[in-house]
């Protein structure tokens with residue numbers, strides 16, 4: 118029935134040796150570097166016999182603290198890749214003028230700005246934000262873990278799988294050349310017949326499942342697993358912003374899954390949802406993807422608004438000003454973030470009335486955001502401010518983000534947007550709010566909760582270096598883009614004729630180098646802190662005199678978080694407990710019921726990666742095989758009844774005694 122040719126086609130599909138980019142020197146060097154780096158890492162792990170430890174203690178862990186840390190490691194690794202793309206773009210744009218074509222051919226440049234956007238949003242910002250929420254929220258609400266620990270592990274590995282597919286596209290085939298949102302008809306099969314857009318679709322679909330499941334998980338956790346007494350208006354602000362973020366994730370990510378699903382149908386089976394003919398409508402894709410896209414930017418920033426509230430209150434030594442208005446502002450932003458998506462394409466020609474509606478809703482969002490800024494300032498007012506590193510990132514955020522917000526309001530005015538749409542002004546604006554808001558917030562949050570996770574603080578000297586390089590680097594890199602945008606220079610251009618513009622791109626490139634120093638200082642900070650961990654150790658569990666519940670546990674907290682579920686009386690639960698003269702219980706401990714680690718999550722995600730890869734290359738037989746195996750393993754896992762155990766009471770007693778000794782012997 119099948120001759121030799123058919124069978125090879127069914128097995129290997131479009132995959133062939135040509136898919137390996139041996140012709141491209143840049144990719145070849147990167148390939149060699151990555152293989153070398155990968156091999157030495159595998160070698161080191163094997164040499165130090167760490168595979169068993171990594172598998173048992175980390176890869177199969179269902180502990181929210183470890184999963185949170187793994188998300189953050191994934192985000193930081195992908196930050197290096199995403200930033201390498203940024204450096205290449207800046208270098209190309211600084212040199213490609215007049216006769217000089219630069220070092221990146223146009224199709225390679227297109228892949229780089231597409232990969233940069235996709236990686237920074239989906240595989241840097243999302244994992245870092247999800248990692249912070251995963252680590253902190255259960256500790257802040259007095260819970261032992263998230264609602265669905267196994268699902269949490271699986272969600273992480275699905276996110277990592279999506280990242281693996283994007284990385285694979287660097288060396289096998291190519292990535293999309295469409296921009297980070299893959300607008301059709303360019304992303305349709307007619308204009309993008311290669312595997313690039315399929316890599317884009319499958320990596321986001323697989324990671325999207327992980328994000329949606331972790332959204333459901335955290336939502337159920339916050340709604341159902343708060344300690345007694347912690348009513349909604351007694352929840353810490355970070356937990357509130359996480360709640361709203363996960364509501365947005367559950368409401369918005371299915372739209373992304375659906376629109377990418379429709380695009381896949383157009384590409385695989387020739388439907389006409391987004392084509393130029395047969396009744397297709399590309400603008401429907403643009404509407405749908407921004408109905409996800411704009412809530413997405415608030416999914417990213419809201420948790421960091423929560424971080425800033427925690428940091429400002431702690432380092433001002435004062436209760437957060439306007440707790441209730443902070444909560445209401447968060448809820449209002451959450452609702453409004455769903456009503457502004459069309460500001461991304463005022464130029465679609467939908468008419469003055471529609472544009473005015475979306476312009477006004479967009480401007481209104483700045484009101485609750487402004488309320489937050491004023492609440493932080495009033496918290497600092499007359500506070501005893503300690504300029505620790507998390508507080509520096511927070512103050513850098515306030516200045517940078519407010520300016521970014523103002524340029525956002527400018528773009529929300531449709532006539533102004535008609536001039537500035539898709540110019541470098543827009544690029545400067547969204548980097549202004551994403552770097553100034555999301556990145557600065559993540560750095561503040563990581564530095565703030567690092568001692569809780571690892572038991573020692575990060576070295577403040579290198580922390581301050583990283584902060585100042587990032588802050589100055591940001592303004593040096595993006596101010597020229599605001600100016601070039603006003604001059605009408607469009608985004609995504611790999612070569613220029615007008616020599617007078619070159620100086621601005623060279624300044625911007627220098628700014629990017631300063632940011633590179635900021636990243637290097639952060640990596641040095643991690644290494645130096647690890648080496649100096651004894652002198653930086655936090656013996657109190659409360660290194661910053663925090664106010665919320667996570668600071669009541671030791672650093673790092675025990676696997677079960679709390680031996681006794683605390684009783685809550687105030688949104689600053691720990692502060693309130695300290696005022697009430699909280700005594701650590703030394704007796705009455707019971708065995709603690711815990712879920713077991715499991716390898717099912719990483720195995721199912723691995724099978725999903727195989728399915729995605731084989732679908733990208735149309736290797737139908739292996740695709741069918743991996744899909745069937747995936748289903749079989751998922752069903753088999755439901756029959757694994759031995760999925761929990763008890764920590765015996767005497768082990769709890771021993772752990773608590775150790776920690777109480779640790780906590781009290783250094784008072």
Ligand SMILES: [Cu+2]
Pocket residue numbers: 410411414457458460461
């Ligand atoms: Cu938007």
